[in-house]
Amino acid sequence: MISVSDVSRKNNNFCKKCFINLHNVVYDKEEEGRTMPFLSIATLIVSISFAIICIYIAKLILNISGLLKTVSESVDQVEQQLDSSIHETEQLLTTVEHTTSDVDAKLQALTPVFHSLNDIGIATSTVSETIEKNAKVLNEEEMRQKLTPFIRIIQAGEYGSSIMNAWKRGKKVTGQ
DSSP, X not given: OOOHHHHHHHHHHHHHHHHHHHHHHHSOSSSTTSOOTHHHHHHHHHHHHHHHHHHHHHHHHHHHXXXXXXXXXXXXXHHHHHHHHHHHHHHHHHHHHHHHHHHHHHHHHHHHHHHHHHHHHHHHHHHHHHXXXXXXXXXXXXXXXXXXXXXXXXXXXXXHHHHHHHHHHHHHHHTO
16 A cells, blocks of 8 residues: 655655756756856846836826816816706706796686687677677667676777787797
């Protein structure tokens, strides 16, 4: 049976042989006092390359950091402008809502007046028709005396009708 220590010993022997072979390649056996600097030169080149790459990456990260700072400042400015615009829009909507409510209340208050004027116009029209039918029977003097109040009513009705038409035209112009 093979023990763990045997496997470990075999691995150590293998590593030693590899190290010795590497040592023989790097160091020239014939010139024992002088070493061949291949490994040192390769290590130096790799170190310099790594340092150059690190400097390049550091500059790149620094530029990206500056760009992100600029973008962050721009976003902050846009956010402030948007907050201001939203606040002004809310104020505008509040004002429009109050104005609309006020106009609606005033229209609701005036609607019965115009309906009454319309009813007066209809009543005067009916009275006019009745007077016209009965006018043939009465003489002119009596007719003038009896018609004077009705003429006033007709004039009031015509005045109310003209107000109603003006109101409807105003409503059409404002689009309501």
